[in-house]
Amino acid sequence: MTLARGLRSNYCGELGSGDIGAAVALCGWIDRIRDHGEHLSFIDLRDHTGIVQIVTPRRNDLRSEFVVRVTGTVANRPEGTINKTIATGEIEIHDGEIEILSSAATLPFSIDDRLDVEEITRLRYRFLDIRRDKMQRNLRNRALVNSAIRRSLEAQGFTEVETPMLWTPTPEGAREFLVPSRLQPGNFYVLPQSPQIAKQLLMVGGFDRYYQIARCMRDEDLRADRQFEFTQLDLEASFVTQEDIFAFIGGAIAEIVEVTRNVQINEIPRMTWFDAMDKYGVDKPDLRFESPLIDVTEILSPLGVRAFSAPTIKALLAPVRESFTRSRLDALIDRAKALGAKGLAYFKVVEEEDRLAFESPLAKFLEEAPTLSLIERLGAEAGDTIFVVADEWKVATTVLGQIRLELGKELVSHDQLAFTWIVDFPLFDGLDESGKPISAHHPFTMPHADDFEFLESDPLRVRSQSYDLVLNGWELGSGSIRIHRPDIQSKIFQIIGVTDEEAQSRFGFLLDAFKFGAPPHGGFAFGIDRIAAIMSGEDNIREVIAFPKTQSGLDPMTDAPKPVDAATLKNVGLTLAPKK
């Protein structure tokens, strides 16, 4: 098969000294014109592969960003004019015929990665913003992620199946986008927040190993790592254990990292949810740096100091040895309070005579023995600072964990990739007002085999067969082994207080399906926007989405969302309530 070349013979960026003398036809945008007078001017022609220099007499009819087709001859640059900073810097195009395919008004900003433009302006003119190298690279990287996923999963026996975008409301979980029905006025579809139930039905349907690069929609507030609509690799497999899921996903991740970063990764390590919380104060720890939270309850609790009268006392050796100023410490204390702690204690480790001591408002409460054992426990040296939070376990760990992240920011780089599986999540996440346990994941998650006996006696102790994949402190995705037996499912519904009638009206079709021979199955889904962002070194998924929304859900380019006229509303059986 020959590659169709269209109006061009070559791409700009692929020409080199091997093409000297070749007659070429190039298409692209005028990046820049350097006019040296009537007899000489240089035109940089740009396409997505790079830039090539055209040498021509002055052309007053050309401007930046005009779209042109250039025919000419590839020639060596004269001695001393080679530009080593660009790939095509050894050659240039001579005797060019320049045909204007399209003129261009002056752009609102230049197509140049070196210049910063406010994001709102970039989004208003996104079609120009994505001409920039960085955006070209990011979106093409993202395409590599998608193809890596397809290659890896198909090699592992998965079949891609598409599921409906118009789905049925399930009044739980994330808020759904509503779609009014024209043929059934007054009734609504929703856009899927995930293909969760559909893929479980595919398992009942015998597909065995399903995957999909699926668009999901959630009508929740937006963040750096969250858009209304996002894309996930969604997969589900039958007759598998958690180990198999790890292998499937591990394979896809390895392929993604290979094609986007050109590095091989080792097997992804695992950590239990409890250890993650206890050591890092968060269920998505950033393991690019260590600095664990250390339990010092035994050391500080016996002192009878009021500030340390709490069930759990956690300490953190500041990840960076720096001299914290009074105002910096105050800011950290305010931050800890804002996060829900009663306070944040700090101890500067100083050399005093021939031994180490603390410099701290609380130092006077610590004799030499506890001081030294604290220093030893943390492995601190002179110049270090130790932070301490005393509170309930959950508060102490999460607050100090957040402080850890903020202090560690300067240590981490986009070049590092620290993956980890988080396993053994609790099945329930606390109790609701009526004392019923709340499902931590979704109510179809299989309890841990060892914990069935506690389902009724001590539900909060029950672990689930669910797991998250974490990369550099971002939750990439999560999954679980599902409940496939109606008796276990009924029991879970009973425990969380969902009546048979409710269950039937919400998920009746799924429960029905499970009556007809459901294989044991489980799956996973991870966010492609997120992994693409991290692989491209971005900390914001909008940088890997062609046309994203702003934080308030607007599209500055199209001005969506917009009002529609009364007739359009009437068509779908809607009238607008008066504005308040």
Add this chain to the structure above:
RNA sequence: GGACCUGUGGUGCAGCUUGGAGUGCACGCCGGCCUGUCAAGCCGGAGGCCGCGGGUUCAAAUCCCGUCAGGUCCGCCA
């Protein structure tokens, strides 16, 4: 729903603390010069609802209140 930061020619900033003429810088744009530049250079020029509304004041880009928009975060995201 809440917290914090931001909004000044087309673009990016400074000016705001301590009110005094739209003052300044860089890029871009327009015109001119220039035969080896490459983010070309030099000379000249145009371009402003200081987000919007209100208040204080003799006087507001600057102080106060409100509002809109952008960002980060909390809540929310089974």
